[in-house]
Amino acid sequence: MQTQSMNFIVDIDNVGKRIDVFLAEMIENMSRSQIQKMVNDGNVTVNEKIVKNNYKLKEEDEIVLNLPEPVMLKVEPEDIPIDILYEDDDIVVVNKPQGMVVHPAPGNYSGTLVNALLYHCKNLSSINGVIRPGIVHRIDKDTSGVLVVAKNDISHRNLAEQIKEHTVNRIYLAITEGIIKEDYGTINRPIARHPVERKKMAIVEGGREAITHFNVLERFKENTYIQCKLETGRTHQIRVHMSSIGHPLVGDPVYGYKKQKYRLQGQALHATTLGFIHPTKKEYMEFTAAPPDYFIELIEKLRNQSK
Structure with missing residues (x-):
């Protein structure tokens, strides 16, 4: 599998920090636990040597983080009951139950509202890609309530603009x-x-x-x-x-x-x-x-x- 790399040179302000803490601060979309797993898997090197999460940084250390190519995902439609408040050719409004995740995410690719909607109405807007089709706004897994979903790109852009404004x-x-x-x-x-x-x-x-x-x-x-x-x-x-x-x-x-x-x-x-x-x-x-x-x-x- 092909990989892409992220490279960092440690400056004096970061000397003495643990490597997992440093990388979690530097990479916005990755949690410290994800960083730690990558270190444990040998995907992080310092001066071309594999290190542990408790490695303390030194000035001029060269860190390389190897990121595997993302796996192509396919979200499957699932016959999950959903409470539909309104639907037409452009939108579907649902009452999401407590405990249901809105869209798939790493480690949780089934049982979501998106899986249920794909089974029910087939077509959803493509703006947010394969993982979040139709999702204009979200509510937390354990928050219940009303959510509008776009069935085409024109509706998605319009609703997104209203939210922005x-x-x-x-x-x-x-x-x-x-x-x-x-x-x-x-x-x-x-x-x-x-x-x-x-x-x-x-x-x-x-x-x-x-x-x-x-x-x-x-x-x-x-x-x-x-x-x-x-x-x-x-x-x-x-x-x-x-x-x-x-x-x-x-x-x-x-x-x-x-x-x-x-x-x-x-x-x-x-x-x-x-x-x-x-x-x-x-x-x-x-x-x-x-x-x-x-x-x-x-x-x-x-x-x-x-x-």
Whole structure:
């Protein structure tokens, strides 16, 4: 198999760093664990010698990282039931369940929404390639709710432009830890990849602009039921923003409390409303999906505890 290489020369500022830490900082789209596996597999050399992950860098070290050619992937249609809220020749709007990944990714090529959509409607836009056909925007695996998918490239470009211009109406329901005293508020804090934990996002100075508007729907004994309206749509935006003000989402395994009181399968977050201009009809359309059963049951439990 052919390989392509990435070469680095260590400068004085990086002397003494572990090689896995250095490479994870230098290569944006690769996690530290992926780097470590490549080192363990012998795909990384320093001065033409294979090293271990704990190798400490010296000035003028020449590092070579050999990247195998990406394997050509084929995403297979799968007969998976999906909740379709609307469909025509241009778009399909679905209510994604909690626990379903939106599109395939390394190590997870089946059981996704894309696999299900390919079985159901055959044609999806080609803009995002074989792995993410039709996917204009995403919601996390453990977030449920409304998602629009493009069935052709013209619709995809139009919807993507609306998202870029912040004209899509996106409303979420969430349950937070703690009691939020304000009835409403706006969180305007930039978000970027976490500088150390590369699979996480964080509030980072100089990151991408991120704005979340929230209002309180109901307060419980130790939790708050809120509605969030996204002005921007950054990865994990609501989860990061609410955690940043001391009110992470209940059940959030990444940004929430280490000890979870309720045994949820993920964060209590539901994309309840999605509104946009139809790409060809040019009419405003809005779709709403009620929260899933676990979410409603949790609210009832919190209400009963508050009595």
